[in-house]
Amino acid sequence: MTAEPLLSVDNLTVQFRTDTGWLTAIEDVGFSLGAGETLGIVGESGSGKSVTALSLLRLHATATTRIPTGTITFAGQNLLRLPSRALRRIRGGEIAMIFQDPMSSLNPVLTIADQIGETLALHQGLDRAAARRRAIELLDLVRIADAAHRVDAYPHQLSGGQRQRVMIAIAIACRPKLLIADEPTTALDVTIQAQILDLLRDLQAELGMSVILISHDLGVIAEFARRVLVMYAGRVVEAAPATTLFRRPMHPYTSGLMQAIPPLDADVHRLPTIQGSIPDPARRIPGCRFSPRCAEAQPTCRITAPSLVPVGPDHLARCPPRAGAAR
């Protein structure tokens, strides 16, 4: 990793206001990402992946969200302390984001040209005609056929895959240094999924941007990410290079996820599953948050909250029993 990472997140905690008080959605999340690198964040729904992603651009509703601790350092400045005007220059300019549901992420009453052009006008000061020309180029770049005509279409005239390509075109319009892709393929069918991932990979190589890919799909993560962060119940439970993680998962939760991937070479009637379900975030679990579902839980696991410790080269896990055994 380079000496000065492009993005580093430290000790990030995000809380939401609910009727019963402040609810901690993610706690003590930390990671860093160098220029041009790809980070995958994986976890079940409710694990805090999307909350983490949205907080990078402070996209949570301000009235009901607070971030009591943490820093998000991007290119030398703390995004959490940035005045909103400066933050808006980064949003869509240096950091861009694409979302899970392309069906609802585009404004239904504006044309594609308007929606791509808006970013270009905001960050590059292009006028309407120039923005339109550039929008057509961008549609070409994201491989939408007949871009010159498609640019005047409304979102409802495009398919789901095309809409996600438009979202990508909007995201890369200003050549961002970092692209955050929050479940970009979840709402799409499998063949389109592969095409979109290919496109993202090609664009990343072409533009040299860093990518954070968020997914609940280990297959997608394995294919795409160099480094992987595994999240569970609002915490990072394991962080490692993808190859290490898939070869030697350290946290029982990660191992559980790996075992639940259907093998290609054998016929299994029943896949192993992780018992139980992700805990209600309103319930505080003492000790390790995974302990109620963990087959290997020790008595101490239920009492003291484990911390993220090195278990190998460039490999962190939040599981003391396994970490002890690894040493």
Place this chain on the structure above:
Amino acid sequence: MNLRVLNRLALRLAQAVPVLLVVAVVTFLLMHLLPGDPAVVIAGPEAGAEAIERIRHQLGLDRSLPEQLLLWLASLARGDFGRSLMLNQPVLVALGERLPVTLSLTLVSFAITVPVGVALGVLAARFRNTWLDSAVMFLALVGVSVPSFWIAILSVILFSVILGWLPASGYVPLSDGLLPWLLALLQPAAMLALFQIGFLARMARSATLDVLDQDYIRTARAKGVSEWSTIAKHAFRNTLIPVVTATGIILSLLMGGSVVIEQVFALPGVGRLIVQAILTRDYPLVQGTLLALAFLFVAINLLVDVIYTWVDPRVRYG
């Protein structure tokens, strides 16, 4: 305007015909269901049974109900709305004199309602859960709760009697000049608008809140669009979709509400005409007026339909 829109319009117009027919039959039956007899009113309190019977015969009221209905419908089909029994002039002429007053009142009131109501609603949504939001919602509640004739009388006392800024009553035709026309209508129109503003502000607020929760608003923020631009450019047109529906209803309600306001401000409009006509059992006039109003409602809905195609591209092609 493309062919598709024209097709839609033609279809909607054709659909209006049965609607108007039903309205015609129902108003006819309703009027004849009312106790009372126009012949008695025309003949006066001194008249004997024979005189009344003669008038009944002249007016055709001695025929059977189905016969009367068919005769009326047949003359309607020829474009003949009949003669008013009391005013001694054709129904269409009476309507032609009164309708401009009511339409003026309605349109001025509408022109006040929509911008004020929408602006208040959007503001309340933008500043959700602040004092501004509470203030707007309180005003909206007052607007929909307070009877319009009462607040109108208070307004006359303040603006016409005490301050002397606006005329207390009466109508000035548009042909006498735009400003006198507007001045005469300003107070009644504003009073008529109060209720609708309250209704529209609530509606626009919830529509805006709904839209602000949508994914594409998050997309706009992620693009670096400022808070106000997000509302003005991304939220507003989507907010307009339910608001356009509401404005159609509002126009209709304004025309209904003008009945009361015309009484308070002594405006010679359709509202006063119809009240008078009902009281004197002036069958052709009531029936003709209601039919004309029904036609206006259909026309308003048609207009709303056209506006939709402009606001929401999905309707245009869908």
